[in-house]
Amino acid sequence: MLTDLIGTVAGAILVGVFGILVALFLMGVDRIVTARMQARIGPPLSQPLTDIRKLFMKENVVPANAIPWLFNLAPVVALASAITILLYIPVGGFAPVLSGGGDLVLVMYLLTLPALALVAGGFSSGSPYATVGAQREMVTMIAYEFPLAIVIITIAWKLAVSGIPLPFMLASVQANPVWGLVGPLGIIGVLILFFVLLIVIPAELSRIPFDTPEAETELAGGVLVEYSGKNLALFTLTQGVKTVVMASLVVALFIPYRLSALLPAPVILQPVLDLLFYLVLVVLVAFVAVSLIRVSMARFRINQVVSVYWIYLSLIGIAGLLLVMADHFLRVV
Amino acid sequence: MNGDTTKKSTPYTVPIGPVHPALKEPVMFTFQMEGEVVRSVDFAPGNTHRGIEWMGMRRNPVQIVHLTDRICGICGIVHSLSFARAVEQIAEIEVPPRADYIRTILHELERMQSHILWAGVAAHELGFDSLLFLAWRVREQSMDLIENLTGNRVNYGIVQIGGVRRDISDDQRPVIEQGLAYYRGLLDQMKTVFLDDSTIRMRCRGHGLLSYRDAQLLCAVGPTARASGVAMDIRHDYPYCAYGDFDVHPVLPPQEFGGPMGDVYDRIIVRLLEIAQSIDIIQQCLDNLPAGEILWEKKLPKLLSILKKAQGEAIGRVEAPRGECMHYVRMDGNEAPATWKVKASSYSNLMSWIPMLKGEQLADVPIIVASIDPCMSCTDRVTIIRNGSAADLTKEELTRLSREKTRRLSRC
Amino acid sequence: MVRLPMMPELLRQLFKKPATNAFPARYLPPSVTKFLQKVAQGEAVINPPVPVPPGFRGKITYDRESCIGCQLCLKVCPAHAIEFLPTTKRVRIYVAQCVFCSQCNDICPKDCLHMTPEFLLACEDRFAESQIVE
Numbered sequence: 065m066l067t068d069l070i071g072t073v074a075g076a077i078l079v080g081v082f083g084i085l086v087a088l089f090l091m092g093v094d095r096i097v098t099a100r101m102q103a104r105i106g107p108p109l110s111q112p113l114t115d116i117r118k119l120f121m122k123e124n125v126v127p128a129n130a131i132p133w134l135f136n137l138a139p140v141v142a143l144a145s146a147i148t149i150l151l152y153i154p155v156g157g158f159a160p161v162l163s164g165g166g167d168l169v170l171v172m173y174l175l176t177l178p179a180l181a182l183v184a185g186g187f188s189s190g191s192p193y194a195t196v197g198a199q200r201e202m203v204t205m206i207a208y209e210f211p212l213a214i215v216i217i218t219i220a221w222k223l224a225v226s227g228i229p230l231p232f233m234l235a236s237v238q239a240n241p242v243w244g245l246v247g248p249l250g251i252i253g254v255l256i257l258f259f260v261l262l263i264v265i266p267a268e269l270s271r272i273p274f275d276t277p278e279a280e281t282e283l284a285g286g287v288l289v290e291y292s293g294k295n296l297a298l299f300t301l302t303q304g305v306k307t308v309v310m311a312s313l314v315v316a317l318f319i320p321y322r323l324s325a326l327l328p329a330p331v332i333l334q335p336v337l338d339l340l341f342y343l344v345l346v347v348l349v350a351f352v353a354v355s356l357i358r359v360s361m362a363r364f365r366i367n368q369v370v371s372v373y374w375i376y377l378s379l380i381g382i383a384g385l386l387l388v389m390a391d392h393f394l395r396v397v
Numbered sequence: 398m399n400g401d402t403t404k405k406s407t408p409y410t411v412p413i414g415p416v417h418p419a420l421k422e423p424v425m426f427t428f429q430m431e432g433e434v435v436r437s438v439d440f441a442p443g444n445t446h447r448g449i450e451w452m453g454m455r456r457n458p459v460q461i462v463h464l465t466d467r468i469c470g471i472c473g474i475v476h477s478l479s480f481a482r483a484v485e486q487i488a489e490i491e492v493p494p495r496a497d498y499i500r501t502i503l504h505e506l507e508r509m510q511s512h513i514l515w516a517g518v519a520a521h522e523l524g525f526d527s528l529l530f531l532a533w534r535v536r537e538q539s540m541d542l543i544e545n546l547t548g549n550r551v552n553y554g555i556v557q558i559g560g561v562r563r564d565i566s567d568d569q570r571p572v573i574e575q576g577l578a579y580y581r582g583l584l585d586q587m588k589t590v591f592l593d594d595s596t597i598r599m600r601c602r603g604h605g606l607l608s609y610r611d612a613q614l615l616c617a618v619g620p621t622a623r624a625s626g627v628a629m630d631i632r633h634d635y636p637y638c639a640y641g642d643f644d645v646h647p648v649l650p651p652q653e654f655g656g657p658m659g660d661v662y663d664r665i666i667v668r669l670l671e672i673a674q675s676i677d678i679i680q681q682c683l684d685n686l687p688a689g690e691i692l693w694e695k696k697l698p699k700l701l702s703i704l705k706k707a708q709g710e711a712i713g714r715v716e717a718p719r720g721e722c723m724h725y726v727r728m729d730g731n732e733a734p735a736t737w738k739v740k741a742s743s744y745s746n747l748m749s750w751i752p753m754l755k756g757e758q759l760a761d762v763p764i765i766v767a768s769i770d771p772c773m774s775c776t777d778r779v780t781i782i783r784n785g786s787a788a789d790l791t792k793e794e795l796t797r798l799s800r801e802k803t804r805r806l807s808r809c
Numbered sequence: 810m811v812r813l814p815m816m817p818e819l820l821r822q823l824f825k826k827p828a829t830n831a832f833p834a835r836y837l838p839p840s841v842t843k844f845l846q847k848v849a850q851g852e853a854v855i856n857p858p859v860p861v862p863p864g865f866r867g868k869i870t871y872d873r874e875s876c877i878g879c880q881l882c883l884k885v886c887p888a889h890a891i892e893f894l895p896t897t898k899r900v901r902i903y904v905a906q907c908v909f910c911s912q913c914n915d916i917c918p919k920d921c922l923h924m925t926p927e928f929l930l931a932c933e934d935r936f937a938e939s940q941i942v943e
Contacts, residue, residue, distance in 0.1 A: 101819040102530040103828040108836055192411050196433070196759065272524050273596060283759075360816040362596035363524025365760040366433060460887040463910040527815055534828050545862040548924075554866070554910040562915070563864070590818065595811045697885060697916040 076151055083150045086343070087304030088112045090311070090350050097355045112304065116297050124293035129190035138185030139291070139298035145177035146305040153312045154238050154320075155342070167232035168216050171313065175212075175268065178302050179205045185299075186287030197286025200366050204274060207373040208267040214381035215257045215264075218388055219317055222246065225392055238320040246391050253387030258318050260381045265310045265353035267369065269303060273361040274369050307354060311346040314353070319345055408436055411759065415444045419763035421518060422773035426766075430759060438754045441789075442747065445773050446780035450737050457732045458484045458558055458704050459697065465724075466552045468739060469775040471514060474500070474507045475717040476724070476739070476775075477556040482637060483713030483726040484558050484734075485693075488704055493690045494639075496560035501639040502573070502682045503546060503555060504715075505675040509580065510539040511718035512668040512675075515770045516591065519665065522763040523600050528590060535583060542576040545569060558700060559693030565686070573683060577676050584673055591665055592654070601662040605753045605765035608659055615752075618745045619720020620671065621769045623647055624664040626657030631716035643681050648674055661761075661768045671718075705732050717742045719770045727806065736806055741775030832858045858929070866909045867928040869902055871942045872921035876900065882913035882922060894943075901943040905935035 091112035099106025126132050152171050179201060186198030219242050220232045226245045230236050242254055267274035283289065291299060322338050364372065408431050415423035423444035429436040449468055453461045458480075465476040478500060485492060492500075517532030540550045547553035547563060555561050565573070591597060607617065612625035622629055630647035632640040648670045650656060650663040657663060694700040710727040720742035727736040746769040753765050781788050790798070833855050838844035847853040861867070878898035883891050890906035891913065893899075914922045932940055 097823070100827060101823050102527050103534055103822050103825070104530065105827045105829045105831060105835065192409065196411065272526075275524065356816070356819070359527040359819055360813050361525065362520070362594070362600050363760075364596070365600065365758055367758070368599060456887060457884070459885050459912065463887040463908060463912065466910075467908070525815075527819055531815075531818075541862070544865070548862075548864050548866040548911070549909065552908065552910075554908075554912075586818075589814045593812050593814045595813065697912075698881060701884065 079150050079155060080147045082155065083147055083305050083308050084301060086308045087301060090307050090346065091304045093347055094350060094355050097351060098359055101359050116300060119297035119300065120294055122293040124295055127190055127290045130290065131188040134184055134188035136295065138181045138188065139295040142178040142181035142302040143298045143305065145174060145181065146302045146309060149174045149309045150305065152234065153309060154234060154316050155312050168220060168234060169232055172212065172216060176205060178306055182287050189290035191290050193283045193289045194287050197283050201287055203366055204267050204369055207370045208264045211260050211373055211377040211381045212264050214378065214385055215261045218257055218385045222388055222392065234316055238316055241320050246388060247395050249394065250388045250391030253384045253391060256380055256384030256387065260377055260384065261314055262353045263377055266357050267373065268310055269306055269354065271354055272358045273364045275363060307350055308346065311349040314349045315342065315345045413762065419522065419766060422771065424773050433758045433760065435754050435757050435759065438751060440750060442773060443777055443780040445777045450739060450778060453737045454733055457701060458734065459701060462556055462558060463554055466554060469741065469772055470551055471511045472507065472717050472722065473551060473553045474504050474556065475715050475722050478504065479713040479715040479722050479724040480726065481556050481558050481713065483711045483724045484704065486711035487709045487726060487728050488707035490559045490693045492560055492693060494687045495689045496691045497638045498682045498686050499561045499565055499691065500556065502679050503543065504638065505678045506539055506543050508718045509672050509675045510536050510543065512672050513539065515668060519764060519767050522767045523597060525597065538576055538579050542573060545572055557692060558704065560691050564691050570683065577680060580676055588669055591669060598662065600764065601660065601665060603660050604757060604761050605661040605768050606659050607749050607753050611752045612659065612749065615748045616745050617749045618742050619717065620664055620667045621720065621746045621749055623649055624657065624667045625659035631714050631721050635714060637715065639682055642685065643678060645678065661764055664768045706730060719743055719772060720746060739778060741772060743772045743776040747771065747776065830859050831856045861926045861928065865926050866911050866924040867926045868904055868930055869907060869942055870923050870925055871902060873899055875919045875921040877919055879918060881916045881918065885912040885916050899943065901941060904930060904940045904942060
């Protein structure tokens with residue numbers, strides 16, 4: 065019992081550190097790749113680390129008409145909850161630290177926590193920009209929840225009807241790649257769902273075209289406008305860890321393969337291979353869902369964000385769901 | 398489905414400015430918002446008053462020409478040309494045809510770089526930074542061209558009273574031709590990335606509407622007026638420099654894009670089409686460049702003494718990239734002009750913000766504000782200070798002060 | 810249909826050379842002053858700026874010997890950057906105030922004022938030796 069607890073705590077710390085490191089790495093890659101696509105050189109890979117270090121050294125300003133305890137609590141809660149999600153998701157080719165305790169539904173609920181912390185922080189800053197930003201963040205959160213739910217439920221349903229026990233457990237999703245369970249029609253359906261999940265990521269991370277809550281040119285940073293110093297550093301890290309979370313979730317749901325299973329390698333090298341393969345996958349997912357989408361679109365208006373998610377993406381997601389269902393029943397018949 | 402409009406909230410105030418990422422130059426906006434929708438808007442310019450006219454009235458016209466370069470960082474030619482044309486009328490100076498053509502070439506190059514710059518800024522306001530980088534990268538070519546012809550990228554210092562200071566040599570012709578060919582090849586791509594993009598269309602079509610009637614009532618000028626269907630262009634209406642020799646027509650949004658609607662999208666179209674028009678005009682100028690002098694009076698001391706004797710008043714009008722720009726100059730036989738008044742094009746366009754912004758979403762404020770290509774530093778000629786802080790004048794006070802000034806001017 | 814014409818353009822650009830001119834170095838050095846000192850000692854290499862075209866108007870030069878002290882340049886300088894020194898009958902030019910219009914070059918009867926292509930003139934002290942030409 066005690067060893068279990070110590071193992072979990074050690075694992076949690078390890079995953080936290082690992083998550084932050086991967087987050088900084090992903091942020092650096094994102095900045096370089098984005099710069100290259102815009103014909104710029106971009107900063108060195110270590111730039112996010114430099115930025116965070118600088119922010120930690122800066123003064124932490126709390127506005128006069130803010131609610132100090134909530135204002136200062138929000139970034140801590142945001143980062144803590146983001147790291148907590150990582151404990152439930154397979155990261156780096158390893159099984160999740162808290163593999164016994166939670167499933168996909170819990171992850172979905174946990175995903176709203178950093179956003180809620182951001183909203184609380186925005187409302188407590190006492191600035192009109194932050195208030196508008198916080199309202200928008202809430203609307204965005206409600207908007208992308210539905211397509212996200214469709215994706216997760218479809219996959220769990222497919223696993224359930226295929227006779228796999230505990231379909232909502234990430235471990236079982238990881239162990240049974242959904243591609244192997246469906247026929248040709250279902251593969252199209254899963255591809256569609258894959259696409260839907262990729263489009264949900266920018267909103268989850270408040271990136272262009274769905275960065276309406278922050279909207280630099282409109283709201284001057286929106287929810288984050290009053291944040292500075294240590295608090296801003298924590299929020300920036302949250303953003304990075306959320307990128308890792310979302311990318312890991314995509315990898316776990318749709319690309320849950322291990323290089324060690326395909327390549328014969330010595331047992332000691334297997335985790336290294338898996339880790340490298342995971343990093344490559346995460347970078348690829350982040351490139352498509354974060355960098356590429358971010359640079360090739362204009363920012364949406366908030367009502368357009370809602371209609372994009374509630375109408376277009378939901379319809380596309382439902383189409384994917386129907387295809388997977390059709391595939392299943394046709395094959396059963 | 399509109400999560401934001403269903404939230405019923407009491408009107409609240411969102412101040413934007415004087416310094417804000419949405420604004421490239423300082424101006425103060427106060428929005429009365431209801432949810433995300435703008436109910437009413439008020440703005441207060443006057444944050445960048447630099448006293449340029451005051452400085453000008455203590456210098457001779459040859460010095461002022463270089464001061465006018467610095468009224469605006471982008472329209473260097475426009476202001477100096479406008480001022481030079483006013484002084485030339487007063488002193489009855491006839492500009493040699495070659496100088497007129499060179500002025501036209503540079504004027505159009507400036508329009509190209511200004512419109513491309515604006516396109517980049519507009520993309521940035523939409524959150525489309527890749528387009529900003531693309532546009533500004535492309536703009537470099539025209540800046541290099543201007544640098545090659547005048548000696549500097551900005552603040553060209555090329556216009557002189559009675560002509561231009563630098564000739565276009567035979568070596569420079571192929572450089573200009575090359576630059577024009579570069580932009581010709583690029584135009585289609587520019588049109589595709591700006592006008593075919595779904596996200597830009599979603600954000601700009603039908604937003605920031607300025608009706609034909611409003612455009613006329615509020616005396617909008619330049620692309621802002623033309624996008625609303627008002628066919629006005631000083632180059633066509635009152636040709637100056639070499640424009641009289643060519644067929645220059647005001648560019649209106651064409652039928653294929655739905656005709657003039659007066660929205661932000663139309664303003665993008667008009668500016669993109671004007672880049673094409675500028676390329677044509679420069680090509681025609683190059684083909685028909687007359688030989689001869691480039692200055693009416695080469696010896697500067699002599700020019701100075703002639704200008705010192707000049708008496709009278711005149712207005713120089715020029716079609717700037719943003720619209721009509723006007724300089725009023727009055728000389729009374731002294732070294733420095735008795736009066737010098739600058740009316741930048743943005744001055745006429747600012748009021749069109751009010752109907753454009755009403756009823757729009759907060760998200761559209763940056764692009765709508767940017768869509769008239771405001772240039773606050775050119776516009777701010779007045780700032781009112783009372784007891785050490787900024788103050789407002791009532792309409793009556795303003796009228797009284799204006800009358801006083803007019804009387805003072807007509808006496809001298 | 811959703812059209813994003815920028816996307817293929819951006820993916821192509823990913824494999825092309827960036828347009829940025831890496832002046833003075835690829836990444837901003839922690840201290841530019843120290844970097845320039847290193848360059849002077851030959852320990853680091855400076856990436857050259859974009860070359861200027863012929864006829865570029867940079868820092869002014871002044872030929873003290875051929876100047877006759879006619880003060881015509883003072884009359885056309887828009888920025889009042891030229892000061893006449895009555896004792897030596899020569900002028901002094903404050904580069905920090907100069908607007909690089911080269912009007913004084915045009916009016917000088919002895920042709921003793923010229924513009925050079927030098928444009929890296931930033932300095933913390935506007936009365937430093939490099940900022941005054943006489």
